[in-house]
Amino acid sequence: MLVLGIETSCxxxxxxxxDTAHGLLSHTLFSQIDMHRxxxxxxxxxxxxxxxxxVLPLIEQALQxxxxxxxxxxxxxxxxxxxxxxxxxxxxxxxxxxxxxxxxPALGIHHLEGHLxxxxxxxxxxxxxxxxxxxxxxxxxxxxxxxxxxxxxLGETVDxxxxxxxxxxxxxxxxxxxxxxxxxxxxxxxxxxxxxLPRPMLHSGDLNFSFSGLKTAVLTLLNxxxxxxxxxxxxxxxxxxxxxxxxxxxxxxxxxxxxxxxxVVAGGVGANEHLRQNLNxxxxxxxxxxxxxxxxxxxDNGAMIAFAGALRLQADGLTKQQSTSSFNVxxxxxxxxLES
Ligand code: KG4
Ligand code: ZN
Numbered sequence: 001m002l003v004l005g006i007e008t009s010c011x012x013x014x015x016x017x018x019d020t021a022h023g024l025l026s027h028t029l030f031s032q033i034d035m036h037r038x039x040x041x042x043x044x045x046x047x048x049x050x051x052x053x054x055v056l057p058l059i060e061q062a063l064q065x066x067x068x069x070x071x072x073x074x075x076x077x078x079x080x081x082x083x084x085x086x087x088x089x090x091x092x093x094x095x096x097x098x099x100x101x102x103x104x105p106a107l108g109i110h111h112l113e114g115h116l117x118x119x120x121x122x123x124x125x126x127x128x129x130x131x132x133x134x135x136x137x138x139x140x141x142x143x144x145x146x147x148x149x150x151x152x153x154l155g156e157t158v159d160x161x162x163x164x165x166x167x168x169x170x171x172x173x174x175x176x177x178x179x180x181x182x183x184x185x186x187x188x189x190x191x192x193x194x195x196x197l198p199r200p201m202l203h204s205g206d207l208n209f210s211f212s213g214l215k216t217a218v219l220t221l222l223n224x225x226x227x228x229x230x231x232x233x234x235x236x237x238x239x240x241x242x243x244x245x246x247x248x249x250x251x252x253x254x255x256x257x258x259x260x261x262x263x264v265v266a267g268g269v270g271a272n273e274h275l276r277q278n279l280n281x282x283x284x285x286x287x288x289x290x291x292x293x294x295x296x297x298x299x300d301n302g303a304m305i306a307f308a309g310a311l312r313l314q315a316d317g318l319t320k321q322q323s324t325s326s327f328n329v330x331x332x333x334x335x336x337x338l339e340s
Contacts, residue, residue: 004076004214005308007300016062016306017062017066029050030058040177044084044085044087048087055090058092062261065338070098076096076106077307078305079111081333089190095327110335112141113149113308114308119293126262136268136269137161141154147311149339151338157210159209162211163267164271170183173218173235183240184236187240188233190234191233192231198242200242207254239273245277251265251279252288263289
C-alpha cells in the first residue's frame with residue numbers, strides 16, 4: 001500500500017511517500033522559518049499562503065524522487081490537527097480533493113500521533129508499550145503508548161512548552177527565531193555551574209511541567225550583570241541544564257510509575273544533543289532504553305504523517321475507509337480522545 005503524507009500544521013510543508021512493503025520511499029520539505037524570522041514568530045496568514053504555494057510542487061517532487069505516479073497512490077494521510085486553522089486547511093483540502101479525485105481514502109491524522117510514532121521509522125524500533133516524551137514548540141507531554149491509538153496522558157506542561165521556553169529564552173539572549181538549536185549551540189561555549197537556575201516542578205510529585213518561570217529567571221540574571229559573550233553562553237548553558245534535568249527526571253519517573261522500560265522521545269526539542277546525552281546516561285542506569293527519530297524527523301515533516309496513516313490503514317483495513325469530498329480540521333485536539 002502506497003500512502004501519500006501531507007503535513008501543513010504550522011510553518012513546514014512536508015510531503016512523503018510511504019510504502020508498507022518497502023518503507024519510506026521519499027520525502028520533501030519546505031521550511032518557512034526564514035520568512036517568519038523577521039516577525040519573531042509564525043505569522044498564521046503568511047504560513048497558509050506559503051503552504052498553498054509549496055504543496056503541489058512538493059508532491060510532484062516526492063513522486064518523482066520515489067519514481068511513482070499519482071495514480072499509484074492507494075491512500076492519502078494529511079494532518080488534521082492540532083495546529084493553525086488556515087495552515088491545516090491547506091493540507092486537508094488538498095488531501096481530501098486528491099482522495100476524492102483518485103477515489104481513494106483520505107485520512108486525517110493527529111499531528112502529535114505522527115510525532116510520537118516517528119521513532120518507529122528509525123532503527124532500532126521500539127515495541128509497544130512504551131512511554132513517549134513529546135517535546136515540541138507547542139507541546140510538552142508524557143504519554144503512555146499501548147498501541148496505535150491507545151494513548152494515556154501521564155503529565156503535561158501547565159504553561160509554556162519546552163520548545164517555547166527555548167525560543168523565548170533564545171530571544172532574550174539575542175538569538176534569532178526559532179532559537180532552540182541556536183541556544184543549544186551557544187550553550188556549548190558556556191561554563192558549567194556559573195549560574196544556577198530553578199528546576200520548576202521537579203519535586204511536584206506528579207508528571208507535570210512548568211517552564212514559563214525559567215525565562216523570567218533568565219531575564220532577572222540578564223538584568224543583574226554586565227553581559228559579555230561569555231555570560232550569554234553561561235546563561236544559555238544554565239537554562240539548558242535546568243530544562244534537560246526536569247525533562248529527564250520526569251521521564252524516568254514516568255518509566256517507574258508505568259513499570260515500562262522503553263522511552264521514545266519525539267518533537268523538535270528531541271533534537272537537543274544535551275537532552276539526548278543525559279537521557280541516554282540516566283535511562284541506562286535505570287535499566288531502560290531510549291529511542292529517537294532521526295534528526296530530520298524530530299521537527300515537523302511529512303514522513304511521520306504518511307507513516308502514521310499507513311499504520312492506521314493497515315490496522316483498520318483500506319476498504320473500511322471511504323473516499324469523501326468533505327473534510328474538517330481541528331485546531332485543538334486532545335490526543336487521548338483518539339481510538340485504535
Ligand atoms: O516539533 P517542532 O518542529 O514543531 C512543533 O510542532 O512545535 O518543534 C519545534 C521546536 C522549536 O521550539 C525549536 O526551538 C525546538 O523545537 N528545537 C530545539 C532544538 N531544535 C529545535 N530545542 C532545543 N534544542 C534543539 N537542538
Ligand atoms: Zn510538530
